[in-house]
Amino acid sequence: MQTFRHRADFLIDEGATLHGAPPTNRSTLTSALFLTVSLVVVILLAKALSPAVEAAVAQAGLPQTVVGVVIAMVVLLPEGLTAVKAARRNRLQTSLNASLGSALASIGLTIPIVGAVSLYLDVPLVLGLPPESTALLLLTLFISTITFATGRTTILQGGVHLVIFGIFVLLTAVP
Structure with a gap:
């Protein structure tokens, strides 16, 4: 898309x-x-x-899985704000780079460092997904394949991704 159909958006x-x-x-x-x-x-x-997030989550009566979501949001906040600011200035390439770079850093750097720190501090590390999250992950990958394979993305496909994300948030808050 960056080199043919929507090339002007990335210049x-x-x-x-x-x-x-x-x-x-x-x-x-x-x-x-x-x-x-x-x-x-x-x-x-x-x-x-x-600990502060855990206390707030417990006081709100939410499950402990919300703690991980809140911590992830805090960690990804700077790149997310950069991507939103770039998108508002109509800098699509910068916005995509910030978003995708953040995801790559989270997966490619944070997880190995968290693993190393957990080994160093002798703290157990659990990265497993419950069955509901596994099903949502597979659904997201399937929908993403359809979205990107056609070469054209519609607002309906974006809406489907947002609905899947909403279900993830709902299942995290109310398992």
Whole structure:
């Protein structure tokens, strides 16, 4: 879609500045180090925030699974806000990069670091999905295949994705 049908949506404006110079090896290594340190700090902050969130969830009478959803929302909030701001400024490419980069960082970096921290702190780590969430995941993958395979996305398909997300939120809050 970025190279053919909707190419104009992803082009940089005429007045916009182009890419800067490529980073040096030193700056790349420094950035990787700071990214790793930042992820560890975010994980430790999420762990520190967890008791307050657990207390609020218990007081509200919600199941403990809501704690994980709230912590994930807090962790993903900066990238989510960046994506929304870029979308409001009609910067589709920046918005997609922030959203997809956030998902990639969550899956590709956060989970391994959480695993390493849980091993270091000798805390059990459970990443399993209950049957309801597994069914929703499979349904989401199936609908995503239909959405992206046609080469054209409609508001109806977006609505179906939002309904599936709403069901996920409902099943998390009221199992």
